[in-house]
Amino acid sequence: MTQTFVDTIPMLPFGMLNAFLISRGDRAVLVDTGLPNSERKIEKALNARGLDWSNLTLTILTHAHIDHAGSAARVQTRSAAPLLAHHDELPYCQGQPPLLTPSGPFGRVFYRTGAIQRPFDTVTPDVIMTTDVFDLSEFGIAAQVLHTPGHTPGSVSVLLDDGRVIAGDLAASGILLGGIACRAHPKSPPFEEEPMRVVASLQHLLSLDCGLFFLGHGGPLPATAVQRHSDTLRQRFTPRV
Numbered sequence: 001m002t003q004t005f006v007d008t009i010p011m012l013p014f015g016m017l018n019a020f021l022i023s024r025g026d027r028a029v030l031v032d033t034g035l036p037n038s039e040r041k042i043e044k045a046l047n048a049r050g051l052d053w054s055n056l057t058l059t060i061l062t063h064a065h066i067d068h069a070g071s072a073a074r075v076q077t078r079s080a081a082p083l084l085a086h087h088d089e090l091p092y093c094q095g096q097p098p099l100l101t102p103s104g105p106f107g108r109v110f111y112r113t114g115a116i117q118r119p120f121d122t123v124t125p126d127v128i129m130t131t132d133v134f135d136l137s138e139f140g141i142a143a144q145v146l147h148t149p150g151h152t153p154g155s156v157s158v159l160l161d162d163g164r165v166i167a168g169d170l171a172a173s174g175i176l177l178g179g180i181a182c183r184a185h186p187k188s189p190p191f192e193e194e195p196m197r198v199v200a201s202l203q204h205l206l207s208l209d210c211g212l213f214f215l216g217h218g219g220p221l222p223a224t225a226v227q228r229h230s231d232t233l234r235q236r237f238t239p240r241v
């Protein structure tokens with residue numbers, strides 16, 4: 001049976017920032033594109049599986065922050081693969097400054113550096129997801145894209161049929177931006193628009209028996225750690241009466 005591989009593409013060292021390549025046979029789906037000028041790293045990941053840009057059938061943006069969508073426009077030019085983003089993420093794809101609500105002290109400091117507010121090449125997705133579920137079988141992968149809002153309004157996750165899921169910035173692990181150390185320790189990414197929507201999205205994924213969560217910053221995390229994080233968030237943001 002042909003195996004489906006999920007390869008982490010290290011966009012920054014120590015797991016601080018990851019994109020992912022899902023491949024099966026000679027077909028591959030790219031999930032996120034990293035910071036601007038990351039095409040070479042993506043090409044290396046394709047080559048490591050004996051593939052090149054022509055094998056890419058689809059590029060998916062989990063969301064349109066600069067560290068995930070920064071190279072999307074260039075990838076769109078380099079490959080013939082369509083680019084998919086959720087409808088609710090279109091304003092950020094097209095250059096509207098994102099609402100960056102710090103999730104803690106690191107987010108507040110990071111915000112002041114201005115690094116995440118830098119403009120990047122705007123992008124027009126070829127496939128605009130307007131439903132909650134989008135099936136990937138026609139792109140050669142047994143997986144679904146699920147709308148999992150909260151980090152941003154149009155955040156999506158990619159759930160493989162075997163329970164592995166690429167959840168973007170729905171959660172993170174490690175320290176500071178994520179990764180580096182303590183990678184088994186779940187946390188919020190530096191910014192999070194709507195924490196209670198994050199909880200609902202995490203609970204939705206957990207209810208679908210997701211076993212292993214690949215993350216944009218840090219990870220991967222087992223379902224038990226994600227459940228713990230979801231419980232912590234819920235306690236912190238449930239209004240007290």
Ligand SMILES: [Zn+2]
Nearest residue numbers: 063065151169
């Ligand atoms: Zn993000």
Ligand SMILES: [Zn+2]
Nearest residue numbers: 065067169216
């Ligand atoms: Zn991120």
